[in-house]
Amino acid sequence: MTAPRDVSFTVNGEARSVRVEPRKTLADAIREDCGLTGTHLGCEHGVCGACTILLDGAPVRSCLMFAAQAEGAELRTVEGLADGETLHPLQQAFIDCHALQCGFCTPGFLMLAAGVLEREPDIDEEGLREALASNLCRCTGYLNILDAVKAAAAAMKAGPG
Amino acid sequence: MxxxxxxxxxxxxxxxxxxxxxxxxxxxxxxxxxxxxxxxxxxxxxxxxxxxxxVNRVSDLGTVAVGEDAIGIGALARHGDFHRPVEDGPLGALLSAVVRHIGHYPIRMRGTFCGSLAHADPASEWCLVAATLDARLTARSAGGEREIAAGSFFEWAMVTALAEDELLLRADLPRLAADARWGFCEFARRAGDFALAMALAVYRVEEGAIVEPRVGVGGVEACPRRIPEGEAVLAGRAPGPALFREAGAAVADAVDAVSDVHASALYRGELAGVMVERALADAAR
Incomplete structure (x- = not known):
């Protein structure tokens, strides 16, 4: 129905129920209904990748899904990356490697990289370059982003501490 | 938006x-x-x-099922399911090489093989694979199922043989012989962008000569298709750079390339020949 529908999912482990029109994208529901504005919206048609989140562990464009499709899903957004005051290795590496300038694309790159590294911890540099080509950074910081993700991959394999 | x-x-x-x-x-x-x-x-x-x-919650729509003669690709098989080879033979390797050219990583987590076929973008890699390997496509309506050969499925850019009350249930790709060689090449202006031209080549070699050649071209005409003129050049002859160039030239002559803002028909036709030549060389690696 075009009438609003109740949808339940978890975001960063927290149960959420939202009432959405079918045409509302998952990205808009995350921002407007869940109040989590860390997920950014650039192009709203799947090109820029700023809205990348993890859907049941897979990095996806949240502007290319409808919220009504997320019933029962486990969503993760940039707000869920850090463990309390401790930054995720990717966040720390982005700081250390100066992998962001204006920061608009950063949440999307972080979630893209988190999803790719969790799924493929042994991905090689060529694979990483191909994966990072998914998202756009208009400050042209791609090489620093690549460096940061490589550093984070090493840190994540070494384990916490 | x-x-x-x-x-x-x-x-x-x-x-x-x-x-x-x-x-x-x-x-x-x-x-x-x-x-x-x-x-x-x-x-x-x-x-x-x-x-x-x-259809994402449809419980009886399959993903990938490897059979003895064919790989059955159900309507919920996503591009990412092919990142790792789905079988040990040449077809599994071919699909996992081609899939890396489809969109971007997050797109491949959601997009489906059958969806690409039903959408029928002229520059779709899966449409080229289906046409070149003569996939058998199963359409489903309330009235039942019917099988459509890939060669008659793609009718024009974004137009298929599916009726408006039919959904694409499954695509069956015939498995390749263990000694089949395959090569793929595409040209796009940016990583993940639509290809201006691409080619898929598959053949076997018996006693030094090419047998069962398949040469398909996508992104060039309104629909991907096998190019018999290119295959005819290859059949029965010894693989090598000069032959591959000759086959590429035959394809460039045979295609009726489209012209758009990205590339003229002349450029696209010549590019198709080069893609075929490189795909054939890739197959001979």
Whole structure:
């Protein structure tokens, strides 16, 4: 129905129920209904990748899904990356490697990289370059982003501490 | 950039999906699978379907099933399912090489193989694979199933043989002989962008000569297809750079390339020949 529908999912482990029109994208529901504005919206048609989140562990464009499709899903957004005051290795590496300038694309790159590294911890540099080509950074910081993700991959394999 | 309102249907079975499609076919109903092409089109309001029949919760739509003679690719097989080879033979390796050219990583987590075929973009890698390998496609409506050969499935850019009350249930790709060689090459201006031209080549070598050559070209004409003129050059002759160049030239002559803002027909036709030559060389590696 075009009438609003109740949808339940978890975001960063927290149960959420939202009432959405079918045409509302998952990205808009995350921002407007869940109040989590860390997920950014650039192009709203799947090109820029700023809205990348993890859907049941897979990095996806949240502007290319409808919220009504997320019933029962486990969503993760940039707000869920850090463990309390401790930054995720990717966040720390982005700081250390100066992998962001204006920061608009950063949440999307972080979630893209988190999803790719969790799924493929042994991905090689060529694979990483191909994966990072998914998202756009208009400050042209791609090489620093690549460096940061490589550093984070090493840190994540070494384990916490 | 917000889609127009629509009614969202969530069928649980193929029967329900087919019934919904039959009920709403006259009102611009669309199947929603991965949505990676449909949703952007809706965001631009180039498409304003009144009904979306979302098949993601359909329990009896399959993913990938490796059979003795063919790989059955169900309507919920996503591009990412092919990142790792789905079988140990040449076909598994071919699919896992080609999939890396489809969109981007997150797109491949959602987009589906059958959805690409039903969408029928001229530059779709999976459409080229289906046409070149003579996939058998199974359409499903409320009235039952019918099989469509890939060679007659693609009718024009974004136009297929599917009737408006049919959904694409499954694609069966014949498995390749263990000694089959394959090569793929595409040219796009940016990583993940639509190809201006691409080619897939498959053949076997018996006693030094090429047998069973298949040469397919995509992104060049309105639909991907095998190019018999290119295959004829190869059959029965010894593989090598000069032969590959000759086959590429034959393909460039044979295609009726489209012209658009990205490339003229002349350029695209010549590019098709080069892609064929490189795909053949890739197969000989």
């Amino acid at each position: 917000k889609p127009a309102p629509f009614t969202h249907h969530l069928p649980g079975t193929v029967d329900e999906a087919a019934s919904l499609l039959a009920a709403h076919a006259g009102e611009d109903a669309r199947i929603l699978a991965g949505g990676q092409s449909l949703v952007p089109t809706m965001a631009f309001r180039l498409a304003r379907p009144a009904h979306l029949i979302d």
